[in-house]
């Protein structure tokens with residue numbers, strides 16, 4: 085039925101039928117996504133979940149106490165200003181101003197959102213005209229895609245290229261953009277480039293040189309850059325975090341994205357933020373006001389307390405130390421097993437090359453896996469046989485580039501050490517499925 089057709093009258097006793105919005109057939113919105121296929125309900129009951137990127141430990145006690153305090157006030161239970169609560173905007177200003185080398189204006193340059201996701205969605209509502217193109221580097225965070233297509237934008241894909249063969253010396257630094265490919269992807273309809281550093285799922289931290297080359301393209305073609313920096317508190321081995329907004333000429337065209345969920349182990353709180361010039365934040369605020377009006381109040385107060393106290397409590401450094409240990413525990417098992425991976429310098433994911441894993445041809449795979457990349461088969465097989473789940477990386481590529489990702493499974497290490505050790509012990513069982 086076409087969307088402008090009148091609904092047919094409902095026959096006696098039959099359920100009514102409604103025409104679905106055509107936007108639901110874009111952006112893989114209705115297809116069975118990787119999260120529902122690799123969902124706990126479909127996997128063995130005692131499977132260890134290293135698939136989804138949520139922590140299995142709570143937020144810091146002092147951040148949770150601030151949430152409790154807020155719930156015990158009257159104002160903390162009511163609407164906030166659509167820009168975000170004053171206390172959180174002030175805390176964001178105090179935390180981020182030194183990092184951007186400018187005093188951020190809490191009225192015009194900071195916008196609190198309902199998780200990074202919704203802030204990004206609002207930016208696309210504000211800035212995309214039908215047919216506007218948005219450049220995404222693959223593998224990309226999968227929520228970008230429907231958020232762009234629901235707003236009638238057109239994703240244009242530029243892959244990060246992994247090293248042809250992974251060996252011990254290679255790291256997430258070795259996933260490279262072909263800058264000629266990036267330049268060829270720009271058309272008169274290009275409106276925006278999305279950058280994600282530290283990167284999910286590669287764990288790559290973009291260098292100043294790489295970001296400068298992206299900035300050069302953005303300036304030359306007058307593009308907006310959305311810089312997704314939700315993992316800006318999770319960089320390892322003293323890697324410096326370069327913000328593209330700080331490069332010459334970039335502040336006025338960059339929206340930087342952050343998330344309390346990643347910074348304070350509270351992904352379910354749905355508190356995030358956008359930082360940028362008044363010219364970009366103002367219309368994004370107008371869009372967001374019409375979408376969610378405002379973000380939940382008590383957890384904004386708690387996020388503010390987190391930012392206010394984190395430095396004096398030594399939290400940022402402690403968090404990096406803890407994540408470094410988690411990463412290294414998991415890597416050690418892969419080293420022992422002899423599976424290659426690309427060492428992540430940021431975020432909490434590691435990509436493991438599973439091309440050596442041999443899967444019996446007659447293995448009973450469910451229909452949902454059939455026809456997908458090899459990584460879907462490997463991920464399913466390992467979850468069933470070893471009871472450790474992961475996420476197939478080809479999900480984060482367009483169909484044309486899927487083959488680049490299907491060598492890899494993504495394992496999340498935002499889990500406590502005990503869980504990582506248990507997972508590592510089980511993963512040792514992989515060796516019986518590995519060729520030479």
Ligand SMILES: Cc1ncc(COP(=O)(O)O)c(C=O)c1O
Pocket residue numbers: 137198199200201202225280283284312314342343344345346351354355356
């Ligand atoms: C790269 C990236 N951007 C954005 C988000 C969404 O963040 P939030 O949970 O604050 O919406 C995620 C979450 O996994 C992510 O990995």
